[in-house]
Amino acid sequence: MNIASFAPLAVVLPILGAALTFLLIRQPRAQRTVSITLLTLTLLLECLLLASVWQGGTAAVNIGGWLPPWGIVMVVDQFSSLMLVVSSTVSLAVLVYATGQGMADGDRDAPVSIFHPTYLILVAGVSNAFLSGDLFNLYVGFEILLTASYVLMTLGGTGPRIRAGVTYVVVSVVSSVLFLIAIAMIYGATGTINMADLAIKLVDLDQGTRNLLHVLLLVAFGIKAAVFPLSFWLPDSYPTAPAPVTAVFAGLLTKVGVYAMVRTETLLFPGDTFNTPLMVAALLTMVVGILGALAQSDIKRLLSFTLVSHIGYMVFGLAMSSVAGLGAAVFYVAHHITIQTSLFLVTGLIERRAGSSSVDRIAGLAKLSPLLAVLFFVPAMNLAGIPPFSGFLGKLGLLQAGVALGTPLAYALVAGGVLTSLLTLLAIARVWNRAFWRKPEDAEHPDPVLLAAPADAATGDRAGQQNVTLLPRTMVGSTLGLVLFGVALTVFAGPLFRVAGQSAEEMLNRSAYIQAVLGDEAPVPVIAQPLRQEGGK
């Protein structure tokens, strides 16, 4: 019995946890224990999955004993198990952070008690999307995580959150409808929705039909992954949500879209002619996103724009469809999930300590809280791609792959990538200078919380009737943990790049995936790939 056959537990455990925490809705302490325990178990299981796939290769699990291509199948390969491990680490850190925030604020409000079940369902949806081996199950995974995210986005139902939530819900539903239309058309054209089976059967379709299906899927996933020009909804809706929710959305949700794009591009439509439009979209995503970030004064909004911008790097790596490019993109996804989430968590801490997340209202934080400054500085430099951090290594890999490809468009993207990296540094440096180094008196509209001297300088407790801790240990600890995990990605970048490279090779080769699902004698269609031969290695 292979450990990989326990893969469905990665979805079942969080759902079980959601059910339990829903029953325990009146006992916050038990709720916290259950959700953290189950998420830790899930993470352990996923680490085992990664180890088993690393040694034993891709594995498939048939749910309910139905044989593929008819039944639901879950596939664990290196890419999906790596994504599972990174996403669960991040969600665990955010969960601890959120419970810290709940405990610090006294847990008086009802919405907080539904946070745990909803959050665990979100995690289950993300795992399901990463594991699913057929398109419809992927759709269901998306819907699970989206429905949970609607609730989390509008938690509390305040005016701004409802306003932002409406945009988010409508855009997400439209993209899901597009995805469902694509599934229906694919089923009509081929009679199957199993991805491995589709990889074989789509080859027989004529080019026009295939292009139509391809574009439909790309647009649906492009909205979810926030690729320009389909990224307009993201900076509008993310910043208003509570800090831990924004953090987990920024880290995970768009990456699930990127994952789906990578999966369909490599498995279903390899060697098709959409690499050029994808590259143009990647360039525009990078540049337009970061120009948007430069105009923002609110740190959360600024980070949302950098999130959009850096999706462009991943699409760039995908569009090269070479082993080097795709490997760097896989590495970059893992890096970016961690870094973007830790930055949003730190912003949540800044908002608590300084009373606001707008750089016009905060100043002098380096003196007020040196720890906060370090926590912000490390992931911020990582995001901007300063050597030796993982952001630099990921970008370097992408740029090298771009130069190896050698087309004029690839060079344009390399230039765009460098420019985006510099502009990210500029945007981040502005926040750094204004929020951390400026004197508090220089702020345009200093927040009263910032100017109020804490009653106890050592713990940072606020003076007041109820002592509300400004920087609770749990929140700082989980943020610190995630920042350290980001640093670990830098330290262990060598092995990680090897996993990423191997998974890219596996995905471009396709035979491991198809044979894991359909059995060893399944025919793997050979695709003429002039581009890949030049660009690879």
Add this chain to the structure above:
Amino acid sequence: MSVNLTLLTVMGALYACGIYLILERSLTRVLLGLMLLANATNLLILATGGYAGLAPLFNKDTAAGDYSDPLPQALILTSIVISFAVTAFMLGIIYRTWVLARQDEIQDDAEDRRVAETPSFDAEDDAVIPAETSEFPLVAADPTDAAGTPDPTETVQAGARRMPATDAAAEEQPGSRNITPGPEGGTK
């Protein structure tokens, strides 16, 4: 494979109306549009199943080609459940918008407006740099301006009245009794 023309015509009409409705600014119409789109897609999935045949219960006298395809119907069931959940959630949101703002329209993003109206001149970045940028000016500045401990008698403008800065700070923190707490206990 022959197609059912009525089904396709209805589907097309539903898509057209749905797309028209989601472009409206009123939330209720947007919701109706989303429902029409979801139902049109269900019809599309049904159409991909091909011929309507016998019920797909196994009978050894029936040839394989005579059954209707059960898979699209299973997919439609799932998608109906999902669109049901989304519709219920949207209704909740619409009701909440009505309670909060007494209107049924999508609101503008205030921060977007602010960025759009911001002049390209940035006081901090673009202003002429003063000749003296040193932290230690040669001419001693007015001692009352110097940075130091916050003045306990300092006041800030709070709405129509002025109040001591320390009190204003106390009001800003979550748990203050002077203001209604936000959903998470804070005032954000």
